[in-house]
Amino acid sequence: MGNSTRIGQGIDVHPLVEGRPLIVGGVGIPYDRGLEGDTDGDVLTHALMDAILGALALGDLGTYFKSDDPRVQGASSLTLLQQVVVMMKHHGYQLVSADMTIVAQKPKMAPYILPMRENLSRVCECDLDRMSVKATTTDHLGALGREEGIMALCVVLLGI
Numbered sequence: 001m002g003n004s005t006r007i008g009q010g011i012d013v014h015p016l017v018e019g020r021p022l023i024v025g026g027v028g029i030p031y032d033r034g035l036e037g038d039t040d041g042d043v044l045t046h047a048l049m050d051a052i053l054g055a056l057a058l059g060d061l062g063t064y065f066k067s068d069d070p071r072v073q074g075a076s077s078l079t080l081l082q083q084v085v086v087m088m089k090h091h092g093y094q095l096v097s098a099d100m101t102i103v104a105q106k107p108k109m110a111p112y113i114l115p116m117r118e119n120l121s122r123v124c125e126c127d128l129d130r131m132s133v134k135a136t137t138t139d140h141l142g143a144l145g146r147e148e149g150i151m152a153l154c155v156v157l158l159g160i
Contacts, residue, residue: 006093006158008055012046013144013151024102024109024150025116025133026078026123031107035150038067042077044102044133047154048120049077049084051098055158056091081123093158095126102135103144103151109135 016022020034025044035041050060064087065072065080072080088094098120102109113133121131138145 004160005096006055006057008051008053008156008158010047010050010052010054010154010156011151012043012050013149014041014043015149016147022107023077024112024152026076026119027112027115029107029109029112038072039065039075039077039080043150043152044100044116044154045077045081045120047100047152048098048124048156049081051154051156052084052088052095052158055156056088056093058087058091078119078123081120085124088158092160094160095124095130096157096159097126097130097132098124098154098156099132100134100152100154102133103138103153104135105137105140105145105147 014035014037016033017036018033020036022029022031022034023040023042035043046061053060116133117128117131121128143149144151
């Protein structure tokens, strides 16, 4: 196989706070709180970016998007994902598939999964059937179960 395929994984967690919009997978979700962060706090897109960077052995988000950089403050995570996709293509790879899971007690994510998949596949320049997004809860266990935050996990396969 040589260098023809690479796998990467990413994880991101952000606390839910008042006074911010909730953005997941580039989709605005009506809710009384949003995700804290230097950018829009989009945990799903952040996990995807980290997985791609990991597959390329290029470090993590903090390597490229410093929290003290004014261009990062309030930035759309989809815009940052576009930059990661450019890096991926520069290294000669494309996204073969991505499998992601959102862990959130509330709000329910099911109505927003298709638009999330559409956003992420468009930015990653891959077919919709290569971008999987699922959602689950922790059945009220732990900080995520107490609705203190949202977590996202991602595994990607890149190919030449």
